[in-house]
Amino acid sequence: MSRTIVIVRTGTANLASVRAAFERQGLGIELTQDPRRVADADRVVLPGVGAFGASMAELVERGLAAALAERAREGRSLLAICVGMQLLCRESTESPGARGLCVVDALVERFGGPGLRVPQLGWNDVDAPPHARFLRSGVAYFANSYRLPRAANGWTAATAEHGGSFVAAMERGNVLACQFHPELSGEWGARLLARWVEESG
Amino acid sequence: MLKTRIIPCLDCKDGRVVKGVRFEGLRDAGSPAELAAAYERQGADEIVVLDISATTEGRNAALATVRAVRRELAIPLTVGGGVGSAEQAGVLLDAGADKVSVNSAAVRDPSIIEAIANRFGRQCAVIAIDAARKGAAWEVVTHSGKNRTGLDVIAWVRESVERGAGEVLLTSFDRDGTRSGYDLELLTAVSSAVSVPVIASGGAAHAEHLLDALRAGATDVLAASIFHDGDLTVGAVKAYLAQHGARVRL
Numbered sequence: 001m002s003r004t005i006v007i008v009r010t011g012t013a014n015l016a017s018v019r020a021a022f023e024r025q026g027l028g029i030e031l032t033q034d035p036r037r038v039a040d041a042d043r044v045v046l047p048g049v050g051a052f053g054a055s056m057a058e059l060v061e062r063g064l065a066a067a068l069a070e071r072a073r074e075g076r077s078l079l080a081i082c083v084g085m086q087l088l089c090r091e092s093t094e095s096p097g098a099r100g101l102c103v104v105d106a107l108v109e110r111f112g113g114p115g116l117r118v119p120q121l122g123w124n125d126v127d128a129p130p131h132a133r134f135l136r137s138g139v140a141y142f143a144n145s146y147r148l149p150r151a152a153n154g155w156t157a158a159t160a161e162h163g164g165s166f167v168a169a170m171e172r173g174n175v176l177a178c179q180f181h182p183e184l185s186g187e188w189g190a191r192l193l194a195r196w197v198e199e200s201g
Numbered sequence: 202m203l204k205t206r207i208i209p210c211l212d213c214k215d216g217r218v219v220k221g222v223r224f225e226g227l228r229d230a231g232s233p234a235e236l237a238a239a240y241e242r243q244g245a246d247e248i249v250v251l252d253i254s255a256t257t258e259g260r261n262a263a264l265a266t267v268r269a270v271r272r273e274l275a276i277p278l279t280v281g282g283g284v285g286s287a288e289q290a291g292v293l294l295d296a297g298a299d300k301v302s303v304n305s306a307a308v309r310d311p312s313i314i315e316a317i318a319n320r321f322g323r324q325c326a327v328i329a330i331d332a333a334r335k336g337a338a339w340e341v342v343t344h345s346g347k348n349r350t351g352l353d354v355i356a357w358v359r360e361s362v363e364r365g366a367g368e369v370l371l372t373s374f375d376r377d378g379t380r381s382g383y384d385l386e387l388l389t390a391v392s393s394a395v396s397v398p399v400i401a402s403g404g405a406a407h408a409e410h411l412l413d414a415l416r417a418g419a420t421d422v423l424a425a426s427i428f429h430d431g432d433l434t435v436g437a438v439k440a441y442l443a444q445h446g447a448r449v450r451l
Contacts, residue, residue, distance in 0.1 A: 021275060145324070184299060
């Protein structure tokens with residue numbers, strides 16, 4: 001079994017942090033923009049920083065969208081982080097008209113509410129259900145203005161609160177999608193990454 | 202619920218931490234990577250590295266510092282100090298920063314805020330503001346207070362956020378280094394003027410000062426010497442804040 005993590009190189013993501021988190025666990029890293037690698041690799045990470053529409057346009061332009069959507073639909077090992085998780089959805093109010101990977105039939109919306117600080121920048125309590133494979137309850141680091149308000153059918157979701165409940169992370173098969181940044185969530189995040197690596201390959 | 206961040210700040214020059222660090226259990230108290238890792242173990246929620254190098258060599262050393270800190274650190278890293286363009290911000294992000302703060306360059310040319318926010322996202326763009334009291338208001342100052350800009354702090358913070366800043370790092374120039382506590386009126390005025398997070402900086406000497414800042418409206422608190430002096434650990438400060446009703450990650 002290969003112990004290399006293939007990270008999709010998007011133009012603007014904080015690749016260095018994601019990379020460092022896996023390297024601290026002794027894993028090899030391969031950065032790629034090759035749709036074939038995204039299709040055939042044992043483990044793929046889709047990091048995400050930046051706007052929904054621009055990120056999606058880049059995945060389509062590089063021919064990565066179809067390969068990612070197929071992996072996610074088939075439940076093959078995939079870790080999607082922050083905007084990466086949002087891209088699995090149908091669309092986002094951040095970029096009206098832009099179509100996501102449509103693996104999850106859901107709309108991503110901006111945080112809202114009186115007195116609410118947006119972006120959400122900081123550590124928040126994550127509440128995971130006991131039957132989750134990868135996810136555990138704990139405290140995770142978030143950096144987002146948009147979020148998925150409700151869990152989608154067929155996914156096991158962990159939730160957090162910021163002006164109401166939202167999806168902090170969700171899993172299905174070997175796919176783990178995190179709105180928070182596991183790579184920046186200290187020991188707790190490192191253990192989550194290790195579980196995903198160990199159990200999803 | 203979202204928690205208050207306790208953020209140690211490392212002022213670095215030519216790749217070394219400056220401002221007298223006395224820290225137990227470290228081979229080399231001046232190494233930014235060792236110090237950052239030690240703060241993470243104490244429970245820090247984020248680390249800020251401010252580069253105050255004045256030379257090109259110093260700035261290159263800072264880039265190596267960011268890489269070294271990133272290798273160690275599993276919590277967020279904000280880097281600032283002399284960032285003059287979105288390209289420079291990109292270089293720091295590639296080296297391992299998660300966020301970049303801009304200060305005097307944004308005063309000279311505010312479009313740098315949009316450039317960073319559009320390219321890397323609002324959550325990457327931190328506006329750092331040094332505020333000096335002027336009558337009943339505050340004026341934006343740069344270059345360690347030598348440059349009085351004439352800009353009103355409240356007007357500037359609003360403009361920065363409209364342009365795309367996702368967070369405000371607010372330093373009281375009058376209080377910085379005085380150990381007399383944060384400027385609480387400034388914190389209240391700024392945190393009620395914008396809806397993004399506001400990090401208090403400048404003047405902390407005791408855990409009570411951090412609590413005062415949160416009660417005045419700051420969402421998060423940054424401190425340097427209070428931690429570097431080794432009198433107080435991040436964990437001790439957090440325990441104090443929790444006892445007094447603040448929401449912190451323990």
